[in-house]
Amino acid sequence: DTAVSQTPKYLVTQMGNDKSIKCEQNLGHDTMYWYKQDSKKFLKIMFSYNNKELIINETVPNRFSPKSPDKAHLNLHINSLELGDSAVYFCASSQDRQAHEQYFGPGTRLTVT
Amino acid sequence: LAKTTQPISMDSYEGQEVNITCSHNNIATNDYITWYQQFPSQGPRFIIQGYKTKVTNEVASLFIPADRKSSTLSLPRVSLSDTAVYYCLVGDSAYNTDKLIFGTGTRLQVFP
Numbered sequence: 001d002t003a004v005s006q007t008p009k010y011l012v013t014q015m016g017n018d019k020s021i022k023c024e025q026n027l028g029h030d031t032m033y034w035y036k037q038d039s040k041k042f043l044k045i046m047f048s049y050n051n052k053e054l055i056i057n058e059t060v061p062n063r064f065s066p067k068s069p070d071k072a073h074l075n076l077h078i079n080s081l082e083l084g085d086s087a088v089y090f091c092a093s094s095q096d097r098q099a100h101e102q103y104f105g106p107g108t109r110l111t112v113t
Numbered sequence: 114l115a116k117t118t119q120p121i122s123m124d125s126y127e128g129q130e131v132n133i134t135c136s137h138n139n140i141a142t143n144d145y146i147t148w149y150q151q152f153p154s155q156g157p158r159f160i161i162q163g164y165k166t167k168v169t170n171e172v173a174s175l176f177i178p179a180d181r182k183s184s185t186l187s188l189p190r191v192s193l194s195d196t197a198v199y200y201c202l203v204g205d206s207a208y209n210t211d212k213l214i215f216g217t218g219t220r221l222q223v224f225p
Contacts, residue, residue: 004156035215041198043157043215090156100147100204104156 003027004105006091012111013081021076021108023091031097032074034066035090037107043090049074050097081112116140117201122220131188133219135201138182146177146184147202149215157200157215161186188221196223 004025013019025032031050037043047066048055054066063079078085091105118136125131137146145164149157161168163175163184174187188195200218 037215041217043200092156100145100162101159102157104158107154107156 003103004091004093006089006105006108008108009106010109010111012113014113015081015083017081018077018079019081019110020078021089021091021110023074023076023105025072025091025093025103025105027093027095027103029093029095029103030071031094032068033092033094033102034074034076035092035104037088037090039087046076047074048097078110081110083112086110086112116203117216119199119201119216119219121217122222124222124224125191126224127192128190131191131195131221131223133186133188133199133201133221134183135186136183137201137203140181140203144181144203146175146181147204148173148175148186149200149202151198151200151218160199191221191223193223193225195221197221 007022011019033048034046035043036046046057046060046064049066049068065077066074067077068074074091076089088107088109090107092102094102116137116139145162147162148160150160151157161170161173161175163177165177165181168175176185186199198218198220200215202215
């Protein structure tokens with residue numbers, strides 16, 4: 001069984017469009033995250049979400065917004081896509097905010113043309 | 114920017130022990146040291162975590178000296194399947210999102 005899953009795996013879209021990436025975890029974890037891995041392979045956290053409490057990395061543009069319909073899901077919505085948004089986006093989860101062991105999804109490669 | 118420094122790459126042969134060192138001179142009292150492994154086109158996978166001295170699990174060992182300004186991930190008897198990028202992270206919790214930054218990591222290449 002897949003612990004953390006993401007859809008789609010690949011996403012190609014044009015500048016200015018709005019898109020969403022879905023994430024689901026079946027581990028019963030309380031905390032979920034979104035990361036962005038750029039072309040230089042730096043992997044940087046974008047959001048941390050726990051029990052309706054959202055921690056935002058201040059460097060993330062407000063075009064990005066996480067939405068959590070329930071504890072097992074944390075979707076990422078991106079408005080007005082830009083070329084610089086092209087990257088691989090990873091969803092992850094951990095048992096709680098204090099847990100350091102995070103489980104990552106397979107990633108979504110977003111290409112903005 | 115990442116608070117850790119690691120070698121960019123390392124080469125090894127199958128069956129050898131590999132030690133990857135991470136420098137974290139500004140580690141805080143509450144910070145833990147965590148290592149992840151990432152294969153191409155996959156998300157990072159947790160390997161091991163420690164606070165001080167030595168931690169060992171079925172996959173690796175983590176050595177942390179008394180001053181905690183560095184740590185060493187030890188992979189015993191590597192195989193071809195250990196070829197991956199290894200990341201060292203230092204942080205205390207997800208509340209401090211600025212600490213949860215994976216650097217460029219160490220690209221380990223294992224040869225037959």
